[in-house]
Amino acid sequence: MEKFLICLLLPVLMAVSCPSPPTAPQKEKEKLNFAYVPAVPDTTNNYPLEPMSERTAFEYFKDEKLLIGWNVGNSLDAFTNGRANETGWGNPGINQELFDGVKKAGFDIVRIPVTWMGYIGPAPDHHITKEYLDRVAEVAEMAHKAGLKAIINLHHDGSHDSGWISINRAAASKEGYNEVTSKFVRVWQQIATYFRNHGDWLIFEPMNEIHDGNWGNGSIPWPQSDILNDWNRFFTQVVRETGANNASRYLVIPGYSTNIRHTMADYFLLPPDSASNRQIVTFHYYDPYEFGIAGTRYEWGSSSDKNKVANDFAPFKTKYIDNKIPVIIGEAGAVRQPYPEDKAKEDKARQNRLDYLSWVFGKAKENGLVPIYWDNGLLSGNGEKFGLFNRNTGQPNSPESDACIKAMIKAVK
Numbered sequence: 001m002e003k004f005l006i007c008l009l010l011p012v013l014m015a016v017s018c019p020s021p022p023t024a025p026q027k028e029k030e031k032l033n034f035a036y037v038p039a040v041p042d043t044t045n046n047y048p049l050e051p052m053s054e055r056t057a058f059e060y061f062k063d064e065k066l067l068i069g070w071n072v073g074n075s076l077d078a079f080t081n082g083r084a085n086e087t088g089w090g091n092p093g094i095n096q097e098l099f100d101g102v103k104k105a106g107f108d109i110v111r112i113p114v115t116w117m118g119y120i121g122p123a124p125d126h127h128i129t130k131e132y133l134d135r136v137a138e139v140a141e142m143a144h145k146a147g148l149k150a151i152i153n154l155h156h157d158g159s160h161d162s163g164w165i166s167i168n169r170a171a172a173s174k175e176g177y178n179e180v181t182s183k184f185v186r187v188w189q190q191i192a193t194y195f196r197n198h199g200d201w202l203i204f205e206p207m208n209e210i211h212d213g214n215w216g217n218g219s220i221p222w223p224q225s226d227i228l229n230d231w232n233r234f235f236t237q238v239v240r241e242t243g244a245n246n247a248s249r250y251l252v253i254p255g256y257s258t259n260i261r262h263t264m265a266d267y268f269l270l271p272p273d274s275a276s277n278r279q280i281v282t283f284h285y286y287d288p289y290e291f292g293i294a295g296t297r298y299e300w301g302s303s304s305d306k307n308k309v310a311n312d313f314a315p316f317k318t319k320y321i322d323n324k325i326p327v328i329i330g331e332a333g334a335v336r337q338p339y340p341e342d343k344a345k346e347d348k349a350r351q352n353r354l355d356y357l358s359w360v361f362g363k364a365k366e367n368g369l370v371p372i373y374w375d376n377g378l379l380s381g382n383g384e385k386f387g388l389f390n391r392n393t394g395q396p397n398s399p400e401s402d403a404c405i406k407a408m409i410k411a412v413k
């Protein structure tokens with residue numbers, strides 16, 4: 001593809017920024033000017049200003065003993081016909097019992113994936129519906145009440161085939177870049193404004209698995225890598241400039257497609273931040289794909305399998321953990337593989353899954369990483385069977401799931 005400069009000329013945001021080759025120091029780029037005032041004021045929240053820690057992100061994770069997390073997947077991130085739909089993918093509405101059960105099981109953090117599309121108004125204001133902001137807040141506060149830290153994000157808004165945070169569109173033209181980026185900035189402006197009084201138990205993550213359709217396989221062309229750095233930078237700046245507790249809130253920073261290799265690459269840059277040492281790096285891990293997600297391989301546990309995990313995680317300790325930057329594995333796990341016609345094979349698959357979860361989560365702990373299990377609520381039927389908890393009661397949904405939960409907790413605590 002022919003290289004070009006995509007200058008951010010957002011009349012709405014009075015922006016003055018141009019992507020440059022990935023080798024250019026990001027700190028040399030000019031900042032956006034977020035002086036735009038919407039015609040209708042953004043939704044605010046009368047949530048009382050909570051105390052905020054003065055600890056670094058690394059100190060916070062250590063002092064609060066944040067060792068393991070859980071995703072409430074396929075709920076607020078679910079969507080139908082281009083509109084977020086909490087119950088649209090078969091799970092019931094999130095309730096307090098669920099989070100109470102997750103906390104009781106031994107988890108410390110809950111990642112709450114949120115899809116916002118369908119609740120975002122037209123340009124230039126891109127107003128988010130108040131009722132939806134209220135619902136996201138209600139769910140986050142349930143997690144807090146249960147004693148869990150919480151992460152909220154923009155999730156399937158960044159789906160490469162149906163979401164509006166399209167890196168392909170942004171890379172294709174100046175107009176596409178301006179369109180996607182201005183909406184991204186406005187959406188985060190509103191989310192950050194709404195949640196700015198919440199305490200440090202609430203953490204923001206800008207987006208999920210942004211990629212061009214290839215899931216991070218192979219190399220990524222410029223300017224995609226630079227655009228992702230831009231979005232992380234704009235996210236950081238817009239959150240900070242909304243003030244109150246956001247001036248020092250802990251922020252998760254993802255690499256391209258949250259792929260382990262791209263997150264370790266030189267072209268992935270942590271953005272400049274007016275708050276020192278408040279950033280958290282993230283990547284996702286389901287390797288090997290055939291075992292972790294596809295369910296086409298039921299055997300796992302060879303020396304090669306185990307060494308790969310160790311070799312994948314060790315560089316994160318050297319690059320980030322040893323430099324006091326916390327790392328979360330924002331999604332991790334392995335699907336349940338039922339073989340009802342072959343009991344011996346099914347028993348082997350179940351044991352290998354237990355061994356995988358124990359090893360992966362144990363190696364994460366050994367390297368100072370915090371793994372967050374992906375649970376989509378599915379135990380049977382079609383689809384990826386990651387479900388461990390009954391979404392109504394907060395209890396393990398089967399003895400097999402209970403064993404998986406205990407294996408992960410034992411591996412890190």
